[in-house]
Amino acid sequence: MQVPRLVVNDADMKKLLLFLLLFLVCIQTGFSQTSDNKFQVRGFHLDLRIQVMPMPALKTFAKRLSESGINTLIMEWEGTYPFEKHPLIPNRYAYTKAEIVGFVKYCNTLGIDVIPLQQSFGHVEYILRNEKYKELREDQKDYSQVCPLQTKQDSALFTDLYTELASTHTSKYIHIGGDETYLLGHDERCKLMVAKEGKSKLYIDYIRMLCNIVIKLGKRPVLWADIAMKYPEAINLLPKGTVLVDWNYGWSMNNFGDHQKLMESGYEIWGAPALRSHPDNYFLTQWEKHFNNIRNFVPVARDLGYKGIVMTSWSTSGAYSSVFETDENITDLYAIRHVYPISGFNILLAAYIESIKSPKPLDIEMFVTDYCKKQYGFNQQQSAVFWKALKAAPYQVMQGEVVAPKPISINQLLDSTNRVAKTLNSLQPTRNLQEFEHYRLMTDIRIHYLKYEAIEKMINANAFNLNKILTQLKSLMATSNELDKRFIVLNKDYLYPAELAQENELRNVKIRLLYQRLSRKK
Numbered sequence: 001m002q003v004p005r006l007v008v009n010d011a012d013m014k015k016l017l018l019f020l021l022l023f024l025v026c027i028q029t030g031f032s033q034t035s036d037n038k039f040q041v042r043g044f045h046l047d048l049r050i051q052v053m054p055m056p057a058l059k060t061f062a063k064r065l066s067e068s069g070i071n072t073l074i075m076e077w078e079g080t081y082p083f084e085k086h087p088l089i090p091n092r093y094a095y096t097k098a099e100i101v102g103f104v105k106y107c108n109t110l111g112i113d114v115i116p117l118q119q120s121f122g123h124v125e126y127i128l129r130n131e132k133y134k135e136l137r138e139d140q141k142d143y144s145q146v147c148p149l150q151t152k153q154d155s156a157l158f159t160d161l162y163t164e165l166a167s168t169h170t171s172k173y174i175h176i177g178g179d180e181t182y183l184l185g186h187d188e189r190c191k192l193m194v195a196k197e198g199k200s201k202l203y204i205d206y207i208r209m210l211c212n213i214v215i216k217l218g219k220r221p222v223l224w225a226d227i228a229m230k231y232p233e234a235i236n237l238l239p240k241g242t243v244l245v246d247w248n249y250g251w252s253m254n255n256f257g258d259h260q261k262l263m264e265s266g267y268e269i270w271g272a273p274a275l276r277s278h279p280d281n282y283f284l285t286q287w288e289k290h291f292n293n294i295r296n297f298v299p300v301a302r303d304l305g306y307k308g309i310v311m312t313s314w315s316t317s318g319a320y321s322s323v324f325e326t327d328e329n330i331t332d333l334y335a336i337r338h339v340y341p342i343s344g345f346n347i348l349l350a351a352y353i354e355s356i357k358s359p360k361p362l363d364i365e366m367f368v369t370d371y372c373k374k375q376y377g378f379n380q381q382q383s384a385v386f387w388k389a390l391k392a393a394p395y396q397v398m399q400g401e402v403v404a405p406k407p408i409s410i411n412q413l414l415d416s417t418n419r420v421a422k423t424l425n426s427l428q429p430t431r432n433l434q435e436f437e438h439y440r441l442m443t444d445i446r447i448h449y450l451k452y453e454a455i456e457k458m459i460n461a462n463a464f465n466l467n468k469i470l471t472q473l474k475s476l477m478a479t480s481n482e483l484d485k486r487f488i489v490l491n492k493d494y495l496y497p498a499e500l501a502q503e504n505e506l507r508n509v510k511i512r513l514l515y516q517r518l519s520r521k522k
Helices: 010-028 055-067 097-109 131-136 148-153 156-168 188-197 199-216 226-230 232-237 259-264 287-303 346-357 364-376 380-390 410-426 433-460 466-491 497-519
Strands: 041-047 072-076 113-116 173-175 220-224 243-247 268-272 274-276 308-313 320-324 330-335 396-398 401-403
Touching: 041 268, 055 097, 072 308, 097 113, 097 156, 113 173, 131 148, 148 188, 148 199, 156 173, 156 199, 188 199, 199 220, 199 226, 199 232, 220 226, 226 232, 226 243, 226 259, 232 259, 243 259, 243 308, 268 287, 274 287, 274 346, 287 308, 287 346, 287 364, 308 346, 346 364, 364 380, 380 410, 401 410, 410 433, 433 466, 433 497, 466 497
Parallel strands: 041 072, 041 308, 072 113, 173 220, 220 243, 243 268, 268 308, 274 308
Antiparallel strands: 320 330, 396 401
Protein backbone atom coordinates (compact mmCIF):
# COMPACT_ATOMS: atom_id res chain seq x y z
CA MET A 1 0.00 0.00 0.00
CA GLN A 2 1.39 3.34 -1.03
CA VAL A 3 1.63 6.00 1.68
CA PRO A 4 0.25 9.35 0.44
CA ARG A 5 2.71 12.20 0.28
CA LEU A 6 2.25 15.17 2.65
CA VAL A 7 2.39 18.39 0.68
CA VAL A 8 3.13 21.57 2.67
CA ASN A 9 3.10 24.94 0.92
CA ASP A 10 5.07 28.01 2.00
CA ALA A 11 2.15 29.57 3.91
CA ASP A 12 1.53 26.38 5.87
CA MET A 13 5.21 26.08 6.63
CA LYS A 14 5.30 29.65 7.99
CA LYS A 15 2.32 28.89 10.23
CA LEU A 16 3.97 25.70 11.46
CA LEU A 17 7.25 27.49 12.23
CA LEU A 18 5.38 30.28 14.03
CA PHE A 19 3.51 27.73 16.13
CA LEU A 20 6.74 25.94 17.03
CA LEU A 21 8.38 29.26 17.95
CA LEU A 22 5.49 30.20 20.26
CA PHE A 23 5.57 26.72 21.79
CA LEU A 24 9.29 27.03 22.53
CA VAL A 25 8.77 30.48 24.08
CA CYS A 26 6.05 29.08 26.32
CA ILE A 27 8.33 26.29 27.48
CA GLN A 28 11.19 28.74 28.07
CA THR A 29 9.04 30.99 30.27
CA GLY A 30 7.43 28.17 32.19
CA PHE A 31 4.01 28.80 30.65
CA SER A 32 1.43 26.63 32.37
CA GLN A 33 -1.86 28.47 32.12
CA THR A 34 -5.03 28.00 30.14
CA SER A 35 -5.09 28.99 26.49
CA ASP A 36 -6.66 32.41 27.19
CA ASN A 37 -3.79 33.18 29.57
CA LYS A 38 -5.93 33.96 32.62
CA PHE A 39 -4.58 33.62 36.13
CA GLN A 40 -5.93 30.45 37.72
CA VAL A 41 -5.11 31.78 41.20
CA ARG A 42 -6.52 35.28 41.65
CA GLY A 43 -5.57 36.15 45.18
CA PHE A 44 -5.43 38.72 47.92
CA HIS A 45 -3.11 38.65 50.92
CA LEU A 46 -4.38 39.96 54.26
CA ASP A 47 -1.83 40.89 56.92
CA LEU A 48 -3.16 40.54 60.48
CA ARG A 49 0.08 41.17 62.32
CA ILE A 50 -1.54 44.42 63.47
CA GLN A 51 -4.92 46.02 62.65
CA VAL A 52 -6.89 42.84 63.33
CA MET A 53 -10.33 42.83 61.74
CA PRO A 54 -13.29 41.53 63.79
CA MET A 55 -14.81 38.43 62.23
CA PRO A 56 -17.91 40.17 60.79
CA ALA A 57 -15.64 42.67 59.01
CA LEU A 58 -13.45 39.83 57.77
CA LYS A 59 -16.44 38.02 56.26
CA THR A 60 -17.76 41.20 54.67
CA PHE A 61 -14.36 41.82 53.12
CA ALA A 62 -14.16 38.25 51.81
CA LYS A 63 -17.61 38.56 50.26
CA ARG A 64 -16.58 41.74 48.45
CA LEU A 65 -13.44 40.00 47.14
CA SER A 66 -15.50 37.07 45.89
CA GLU A 67 -17.96 39.32 44.09
CA SER A 68 -14.99 40.94 42.35
CA GLY A 69 -13.62 37.65 41.04
CA ILE A 70 -11.00 36.86 43.70
CA ASN A 71 -10.79 33.11 44.37
CA THR A 72 -7.88 32.91 46.84
CA LEU A 73 -7.24 34.58 50.19
CA ILE A 74 -3.81 34.23 51.82
CA MET A 75 -4.29 34.82 55.54
CA GLU A 76 -1.23 35.89 57.49
CA TRP A 77 -2.88 35.04 60.82
CA GLU A 78 0.26 35.43 62.95
CA GLY A 79 -0.82 35.97 66.60
CA THR A 80 -4.52 35.85 65.76
CA TYR A 81 -4.49 32.08 65.20
CA PRO A 82 -5.50 30.16 68.36
CA PHE A 83 -2.72 27.56 68.52
CA GLU A 84 -3.73 25.08 71.21
CA LYS A 85 -0.40 23.28 71.68
CA HIS A 86 1.44 26.61 71.84
CA PRO A 87 -0.83 29.00 73.78
CA LEU A 88 1.91 31.63 74.25
CA ILE A 89 1.80 32.49 70.54
CA PRO A 90 -1.79 33.82 70.17
CA ASN A 91 -2.32 37.46 71.13
CA ARG A 92 -5.28 39.20 72.74
CA TYR A 93 -7.06 39.57 69.40
CA ALA A 94 -6.83 35.86 68.52
CA TYR A 95 -9.91 34.29 66.99
CA THR A 96 -11.40 31.11 68.40
CA LYS A 97 -10.89 27.80 66.61
CA ALA A 98 -14.61 27.78 65.79
CA GLU A 99 -14.31 31.25 64.22
CA ILE A 100 -11.41 30.12 62.02
CA VAL A 101 -13.25 27.00 60.87
CA GLY A 102 -16.41 29.00 60.28
CA PHE A 103 -14.55 31.63 58.28
CA VAL A 104 -12.86 29.04 56.06
CA LYS A 105 -16.19 27.31 55.50
CA TYR A 106 -17.87 30.63 54.68
CA CYS A 107 -15.13 31.51 52.18
CA ASN A 108 -15.47 28.11 50.56
CA THR A 109 -19.16 28.82 49.92
CA LEU A 110 -18.05 32.02 48.19
CA GLY A 111 -15.59 30.12 46.02
CA ILE A 112 -12.55 31.42 47.90
CA ASP A 113 -9.67 29.15 48.87
CA VAL A 114 -8.19 30.27 52.21
CA ILE A 115 -4.43 29.63 52.38
CA PRO A 116 -2.82 30.04 55.82
CA LEU A 117 0.52 31.85 55.91
CA GLN A 118 2.79 30.80 58.77
CA GLN A 119 6.16 32.52 58.86
CA SER A 120 8.69 29.85 59.80
CA PHE A 121 12.14 31.40 59.30
CA GLY A 122 12.28 35.20 59.52
CA HIS A 123 9.60 37.58 60.84
CA VAL A 124 8.86 35.41 63.88
CA GLU A 125 9.42 37.92 66.70
CA TYR A 126 5.97 37.19 68.03
CA ILE A 127 7.05 33.58 68.64
CA LEU A 128 10.68 33.99 69.67
CA ARG A 129 9.90 36.78 72.14
CA ASN A 130 8.76 34.03 74.52
CA GLU A 131 11.36 32.45 76.77
CA LYS A 132 10.06 29.01 75.82
CA TYR A 133 11.49 29.40 72.30
CA LYS A 134 14.67 31.35 73.03
CA GLU A 135 16.94 28.42 72.10
CA LEU A 136 15.58 28.60 68.55
CA ARG A 137 16.81 32.18 67.98
CA GLU A 138 19.46 32.86 65.37
CA ASP A 139 20.57 35.90 67.35
CA GLN A 140 19.69 36.54 71.00
CA LYS A 141 19.80 40.31 70.43
CA ASP A 142 17.62 40.22 67.32
CA TYR A 143 15.05 37.52 67.79
CA SER A 144 13.25 38.00 64.46
CA GLN A 145 14.65 34.82 62.92
CA VAL A 146 15.04 31.18 63.90
CA CYS A 147 18.39 29.40 63.77
CA PRO A 148 17.95 26.97 60.85
CA LEU A 149 20.32 24.39 62.33
CA GLN A 150 18.73 24.37 65.79
CA THR A 151 15.16 24.47 64.48
CA LYS A 152 15.87 21.75 61.93
CA GLN A 153 17.22 19.58 64.72
CA ASP A 154 14.16 20.35 66.87
CA SER A 155 11.38 20.64 64.28
CA ALA A 156 8.51 20.03 66.71
CA LEU A 157 7.40 23.67 66.83
CA PHE A 158 6.60 24.14 63.16
CA THR A 159 5.37 20.58 62.80
CA ASP A 160 2.82 21.42 65.50
CA LEU A 161 1.86 24.77 63.94
CA TYR A 162 1.44 23.38 60.42
CA THR A 163 -0.53 20.42 61.76
CA GLU A 164 -3.01 22.71 63.52
CA LEU A 165 -3.34 24.93 60.47
CA ALA A 166 -3.90 21.91 58.23
CA SER A 167 -6.70 20.73 60.53
CA THR A 168 -8.70 23.96 60.11
CA HIS A 169 -7.95 24.90 56.48
CA THR A 170 -9.30 23.00 53.50
CA SER A 171 -6.80 24.53 51.05
CA LYS A 172 -4.26 22.25 49.41
CA TYR A 173 -1.62 24.91 50.16
CA ILE A 174 0.26 26.18 53.23
CA HIS A 175 2.39 29.31 52.80
CA ILE A 176 5.60 28.95 54.84
CA GLY A 177 6.94 32.51 54.35
CA GLY A 178 10.73 32.34 54.08
CA ASP A 179 11.41 35.92 52.98
CA GLU A 180 13.99 38.45 54.18
CA THR A 181 16.19 36.07 56.19
CA TYR A 182 18.84 38.71 56.75
CA LEU A 183 20.34 37.10 59.87
CA LEU A 184 21.58 33.98 58.09
CA GLY A 185 24.92 32.99 59.58
CA HIS A 186 24.74 34.98 62.83
CA ASP A 187 24.64 31.91 65.07
CA GLU A 188 28.12 30.44 65.72
CA ARG A 189 27.14 27.02 64.36
CA CYS A 190 25.65 28.65 61.28
CA LYS A 191 28.81 30.68 60.74
CA LEU A 192 30.83 27.48 60.58
CA MET A 193 28.43 25.92 58.08
CA VAL A 194 28.40 29.05 55.92
CA ALA A 195 32.20 29.09 55.87
CA LYS A 196 32.24 25.45 54.81
CA GLU A 197 29.24 25.15 52.46
CA GLY A 198 27.83 28.65 51.86
CA LYS A 199 24.64 30.47 52.84
CA SER A 200 22.58 28.89 50.09
CA LYS A 201 23.08 25.45 51.62
CA LEU A 202 22.12 26.75 55.06
CA TYR A 203 18.97 28.36 53.68
CA ILE A 204 17.76 25.67 51.32
CA ASP A 205 18.29 22.73 53.69
CA TYR A 206 16.04 24.36 56.25
CA ILE A 207 13.39 25.47 53.73
CA ARG A 208 13.34 21.97 52.26
CA MET A 209 12.72 20.55 55.73
CA LEU A 210 9.75 22.91 56.19
CA CYS A 211 8.40 22.00 52.76
CA ASN A 212 8.58 18.32 53.59
CA ILE A 213 6.60 18.83 56.81
CA VAL A 214 3.88 20.49 54.75
CA ILE A 215 3.96 17.75 52.11
CA LYS A 216 3.60 15.03 54.77
CA LEU A 217 0.39 16.78 55.84
CA GLY A 218 -0.95 16.37 52.31
CA LYS A 219 -0.43 20.04 51.39
CA ARG A 220 1.67 21.95 48.88
CA PRO A 221 4.21 24.47 50.26
CA VAL A 222 4.12 28.08 49.05
CA LEU A 223 7.23 30.23 49.48
CA TRP A 224 8.24 33.86 48.94
CA ALA A 225 10.86 33.75 46.17
CA ASP A 226 13.29 36.54 47.13
CA ILE A 227 15.89 34.46 48.98
CA ALA A 228 15.54 31.51 46.61
CA MET A 229 16.37 33.90 43.75
CA LYS A 230 19.42 35.04 45.69
CA TYR A 231 20.71 31.46 45.75
CA PRO A 232 19.54 30.10 42.35
CA GLU A 233 21.96 27.18 42.49
CA ALA A 234 19.88 25.75 45.32
CA ILE A 235 16.36 26.31 43.95
CA ASN A 236 16.15 22.91 42.28
CA LEU A 237 16.74 21.19 45.63
CA LEU A 238 13.22 22.16 46.73
CA PRO A 239 10.42 19.59 46.44
CA LYS A 240 8.88 19.77 42.99
CA GLY A 241 5.40 20.64 44.28
CA THR A 242 6.64 23.90 45.82
CA VAL A 243 5.08 27.16 44.64
CA LEU A 244 7.36 30.23 44.48
CA VAL A 245 5.82 33.70 44.85
CA ASP A 246 7.73 36.42 42.98
CA TRP A 247 6.89 39.62 44.87
CA ASN A 248 7.68 42.81 43.03
CA TYR A 249 6.62 46.24 44.26
CA GLY A 250 8.06 48.31 41.45
CA TRP A 251 11.69 47.27 41.00
CA SER A 252 13.56 45.45 38.23
CA MET A 253 12.90 41.76 37.70
CA ASN A 254 16.48 41.00 38.78
CA ASN A 255 16.21 42.91 42.05
CA PHE A 256 16.60 39.77 44.19
CA GLY A 257 18.77 37.79 41.80
CA ASP A 258 18.85 36.31 38.29
CA HIS A 259 15.16 36.15 37.40
CA GLN A 260 15.83 33.93 34.43
CA LYS A 261 17.05 31.22 36.81
CA LEU A 262 13.67 31.33 38.53
CA MET A 263 11.89 30.95 35.19
CA GLU A 264 14.10 28.01 34.23
CA SER A 265 13.51 26.20 37.52
CA GLY A 266 10.29 24.54 36.37
CA TYR A 267 8.40 25.41 39.57
CA GLU A 268 4.92 26.86 39.61
CA ILE A 269 5.20 30.63 40.07
CA TRP A 270 2.76 33.25 41.32
CA GLY A 271 3.31 37.00 41.15
CA ALA A 272 2.63 39.52 43.91
CA PRO A 273 2.32 43.32 43.61
CA ALA A 274 1.48 45.48 46.66
CA LEU A 275 -1.45 47.62 47.72
CA ARG A 276 0.35 48.93 50.84
CA SER A 277 4.11 48.65 51.35
CA HIS A 278 7.24 50.56 52.36
CA PRO A 279 7.49 53.53 52.74
CA ASP A 280 3.72 53.89 53.27
CA ASN A 281 2.71 54.82 56.79
CA TYR A 282 -0.03 56.85 58.47
CA PHE A 283 1.47 60.04 57.09
CA LEU A 284 2.14 59.00 53.52
CA THR A 285 0.55 56.77 50.90
CA GLN A 286 2.38 56.62 47.58
CA TRP A 287 -0.72 56.18 45.44
CA GLU A 288 0.94 56.60 42.06
CA LYS A 289 3.65 54.09 42.94
CA HIS A 290 1.04 51.40 43.68
CA PHE A 291 -0.98 52.18 40.56
CA ASN A 292 2.19 51.93 38.48
CA ASN A 293 3.08 48.66 40.18
CA ILE A 294 -0.29 47.20 39.20
CA ARG A 295 -0.06 48.53 35.65
CA ASN A 296 3.49 47.28 35.08
CA PHE A 297 3.81 44.02 36.98
CA VAL A 298 0.48 42.28 36.45
CA PRO A 299 0.88 42.10 32.62
CA VAL A 300 4.47 40.90 33.03
CA ALA A 301 3.33 38.12 35.36
CA ARG A 302 0.65 37.17 32.85
CA ASP A 303 3.04 37.18 29.88
CA LEU A 304 5.59 35.09 31.78
CA GLY A 305 2.94 32.46 32.36
CA TYR A 306 2.63 32.82 36.14
CA LYS A 307 -0.23 30.61 37.26
CA GLY A 308 -1.33 32.99 39.99
CA ILE A 309 -1.32 36.61 41.09
CA VAL A 310 -1.72 37.74 44.71
CA MET A 311 -2.12 41.34 45.84
CA THR A 312 -0.19 41.80 49.08
CA SER A 313 -1.40 44.30 51.66
CA TRP A 314 1.05 45.04 54.49
CA SER A 315 -0.28 46.70 57.63
CA THR A 316 3.30 47.02 58.90
CA SER A 317 6.88 46.39 57.77
CA GLY A 318 7.38 43.50 60.17
CA ALA A 319 10.04 45.37 62.17
CA TYR A 320 9.29 45.78 65.87
CA SER A 321 10.43 47.84 68.83
CA SER A 322 10.74 45.84 72.03
CA VAL A 323 9.65 46.96 75.48
CA PHE A 324 11.95 45.32 78.03
CA GLU A 325 11.26 44.62 81.67
CA THR A 326 14.96 43.91 82.21
CA ASP A 327 17.89 43.48 79.83
CA GLU A 328 16.48 40.19 78.53
CA ASN A 329 12.85 39.94 79.65
CA ILE A 330 10.46 41.27 77.00
CA THR A 331 7.21 42.90 78.07
CA ASP A 332 5.73 43.77 74.68
CA LEU A 333 6.39 44.44 71.01
CA TYR A 334 5.30 47.47 69.02
CA ALA A 335 5.23 47.51 65.24
CA ILE A 336 7.52 50.29 64.03
CA ARG A 337 5.48 51.25 60.98
CA HIS A 338 1.68 51.49 60.88
CA VAL A 339 -0.26 52.02 57.66
CA TYR A 340 -3.75 53.43 57.24
CA PRO A 341 -6.31 50.59 57.57
CA ILE A 342 -7.44 48.59 54.55
CA SER A 343 -10.74 50.50 54.64
CA GLY A 344 -9.12 53.42 52.80
CA PHE A 345 -7.80 51.57 49.75
CA ASN A 346 -10.89 50.56 47.77
CA ILE A 347 -9.69 52.35 44.66
CA LEU A 348 -6.41 50.39 44.54
CA LEU A 349 -8.21 47.12 45.19
CA ALA A 350 -10.54 47.89 42.29
CA ALA A 351 -7.56 48.74 40.06
CA TYR A 352 -5.96 45.39 40.86
CA ILE A 353 -9.19 43.52 40.07
CA GLU A 354 -9.56 45.39 36.80
CA SER A 355 -5.96 44.61 35.82
CA ILE A 356 -6.28 40.85 36.32
CA LYS A 357 -9.48 40.75 34.27
CA SER A 358 -8.10 42.66 31.31
CA PRO A 359 -5.45 41.27 28.93
CA LYS A 360 -4.07 44.80 28.52
CA PRO A 361 -2.03 46.85 31.00
CA LEU A 362 -4.14 49.08 33.21
CA ASP A 363 -4.77 52.52 31.74
CA ILE A 364 -4.48 54.40 35.03
CA GLU A 365 -6.05 57.70 34.06
CA MET A 366 -8.93 56.01 32.25
CA PHE A 367 -9.47 53.70 35.22
CA VAL A 368 -9.45 56.57 37.73
CA THR A 369 -11.92 58.51 35.56
CA ASP A 370 -14.28 55.56 35.30
CA TYR A 371 -13.95 54.72 38.99
CA CYS A 372 -14.65 58.31 40.08
CA LYS A 373 -17.67 58.53 37.77
CA LYS A 374 -19.12 55.28 39.11
CA GLN A 375 -18.21 55.63 42.79
CA TYR A 376 -18.38 59.39 43.38
CA GLY A 377 -20.44 60.81 40.53
CA PHE A 378 -17.55 62.93 39.20
CA ASN A 379 -17.22 64.15 35.63
CA GLN A 380 -13.96 63.80 33.69
CA GLN A 381 -12.58 67.15 34.86
CA GLN A 382 -13.34 66.43 38.52
CA SER A 383 -11.74 63.00 38.19
CA ALA A 384 -8.57 64.53 36.74
CA VAL A 385 -8.43 67.04 39.60
CA PHE A 386 -8.87 64.22 42.11
CA TRP A 387 -6.09 62.09 40.54
CA LYS A 388 -3.70 65.04 40.47
CA ALA A 389 -4.35 65.65 44.17
CA LEU A 390 -3.97 62.00 45.08
CA LYS A 391 -0.47 61.70 43.62
CA ALA A 392 0.88 65.10 44.67
CA ALA A 393 4.23 65.38 46.54
CA PRO A 394 4.57 61.76 47.73
CA TYR A 395 7.75 62.37 49.71
CA GLN A 396 9.00 61.05 53.04
CA VAL A 397 10.48 63.12 55.83
CA MET A 398 13.51 61.46 57.40
CA GLN A 399 15.55 63.03 60.22
CA GLY A 400 14.07 66.41 59.46
CA GLU A 401 14.79 66.30 55.72
CA VAL A 402 12.41 65.74 52.82
CA VAL A 403 13.47 62.83 50.61
CA ALA A 404 12.70 64.15 47.12
CA PRO A 405 14.36 64.30 43.67
CA LYS A 406 14.97 68.05 44.14
CA PRO A 407 15.58 70.00 47.36
CA ILE A 408 12.33 70.84 49.11
CA SER A 409 11.66 72.03 52.64
CA ILE A 410 9.14 70.60 55.08
CA ASN A 411 7.14 73.84 54.87
CA GLN A 412 7.01 73.59 51.08
CA LEU A 413 5.79 70.00 51.40
CA LEU A 414 3.22 71.19 53.92
CA ASP A 415 2.01 73.90 51.53
CA SER A 416 1.58 71.28 48.80
CA THR A 417 -0.39 69.01 51.13
CA ASN A 418 -2.60 71.90 52.23
CA ARG A 419 -3.47 72.48 48.58
CA VAL A 420 -4.37 68.78 48.27
CA ALA A 421 -6.70 69.10 51.26
CA LYS A 422 -8.32 72.18 49.76
CA THR A 423 -8.86 70.31 46.49
CA LEU A 424 -10.39 67.26 48.16
CA ASN A 425 -12.70 69.45 50.23
CA SER A 426 -13.83 71.28 47.10
CA LEU A 427 -14.85 68.03 45.43
CA GLN A 428 -18.36 66.99 46.45
CA PRO A 429 -19.11 63.34 45.73
CA THR A 430 -22.77 62.42 45.26
CA ARG A 431 -22.22 58.74 46.10
CA ASN A 432 -20.08 56.77 48.59
CA LEU A 433 -19.38 59.79 50.75
CA GLN A 434 -17.83 57.72 53.56
CA GLU A 435 -15.34 56.10 51.21
CA PHE A 436 -14.30 59.51 49.91
CA GLU A 437 -13.91 60.78 53.46
CA HIS A 438 -10.94 58.42 53.92
CA TYR A 439 -8.90 60.45 51.40
CA ARG A 440 -9.67 63.65 53.28
CA LEU A 441 -8.76 62.12 56.62
CA MET A 442 -5.49 60.68 55.30
CA THR A 443 -4.57 64.11 53.95
CA ASP A 444 -5.48 65.89 57.19
CA ILE A 445 -3.42 63.38 59.18
CA ARG A 446 -0.48 64.10 56.85
CA ILE A 447 -0.88 67.87 57.35
CA HIS A 448 -0.97 67.33 61.11
CA TYR A 449 2.23 65.28 60.92
CA LEU A 450 4.06 67.77 58.70
CA LYS A 451 3.19 70.63 61.05
CA TYR A 452 4.78 68.67 63.87
CA GLU A 453 7.85 67.88 61.73
CA ALA A 454 8.25 71.59 60.97
CA ILE A 455 8.15 72.35 64.70
CA GLU A 456 10.70 69.67 65.49
CA LYS A 457 12.95 70.99 62.71
CA MET A 458 12.94 74.45 64.31
CA ILE A 459 13.67 73.07 67.77
CA ASN A 460 16.62 71.02 66.54
CA ALA A 461 17.98 74.14 64.82
CA ASN A 462 17.77 76.09 68.14
CA ALA A 463 15.93 78.89 66.35
CA PHE A 464 12.61 79.05 68.09
CA ASN A 465 10.46 80.99 70.49
CA LEU A 466 9.40 78.66 73.32
CA ASN A 467 6.02 80.29 73.93
CA LYS A 468 5.20 80.19 70.23
CA ILE A 469 6.20 76.53 69.98
CA LEU A 470 4.06 75.60 73.00
CA THR A 471 1.09 77.39 71.47
CA GLN A 472 1.56 75.51 68.20
CA LEU A 473 1.88 72.14 69.99
CA LYS A 474 -1.24 72.88 72.03
CA SER A 475 -3.12 73.63 68.84
CA LEU A 476 -1.88 70.37 67.32
CA MET A 477 -3.09 68.41 70.35
CA ALA A 478 -6.54 69.94 69.96
CA THR A 479 -6.53 68.98 66.28
CA SER A 480 -5.44 65.48 67.27
CA ASN A 481 -8.67 65.01 69.19
CA GLU A 482 -10.73 65.90 66.12
CA LEU A 483 -8.71 63.59 63.88
CA ASP A 484 -9.01 60.75 66.39
CA LYS A 485 -12.81 61.06 66.42
CA ARG A 486 -12.96 60.99 62.63
CA PHE A 487 -10.63 58.00 62.53
CA ILE A 488 -12.87 56.05 64.92
CA VAL A 489 -16.05 56.88 62.98
CA LEU A 490 -14.56 55.76 59.66
CA ASN A 491 -12.85 52.59 60.94
CA LYS A 492 -15.07 51.34 63.79
CA ASP A 493 -16.30 48.44 61.66
CA TYR A 494 -12.78 47.39 60.63
CA LEU A 495 -10.87 47.36 63.93
CA TYR A 496 -11.54 46.50 67.56
CA PRO A 497 -12.14 49.48 69.91
CA ALA A 498 -8.86 48.83 71.75
CA GLU A 499 -7.01 48.85 68.42
CA LEU A 500 -8.61 52.15 67.41
CA ALA A 501 -7.48 53.68 70.69
CA GLN A 502 -3.95 52.30 70.30
CA GLU A 503 -3.62 53.47 66.70
CA ASN A 504 -4.66 56.99 67.72
CA GLU A 505 -2.26 56.94 70.66
CA LEU A 506 0.75 55.80 68.64
CA ARG A 507 0.02 58.33 65.92
CA ASN A 508 -0.02 61.26 68.36
CA VAL A 509 2.34 60.32 71.15
CA LYS A 510 5.31 62.42 69.92
CA ILE A 511 3.29 65.65 70.00
CA ARG A 512 2.07 65.14 73.55
CA LEU A 513 5.49 64.09 74.87
CA LEU A 514 7.25 67.04 73.29
CA TYR A 515 4.70 69.45 74.75
CA GLN A 516 5.16 67.92 78.21
CA ARG A 517 8.94 68.18 77.97
CA LEU A 518 9.00 71.78 76.78
CA SER A 519 6.24 73.04 79.07
CA ARG A 520 8.41 72.11 82.08
CA LYS A 521 10.92 74.74 80.95
CA LYS A 522 8.48 77.58 81.62
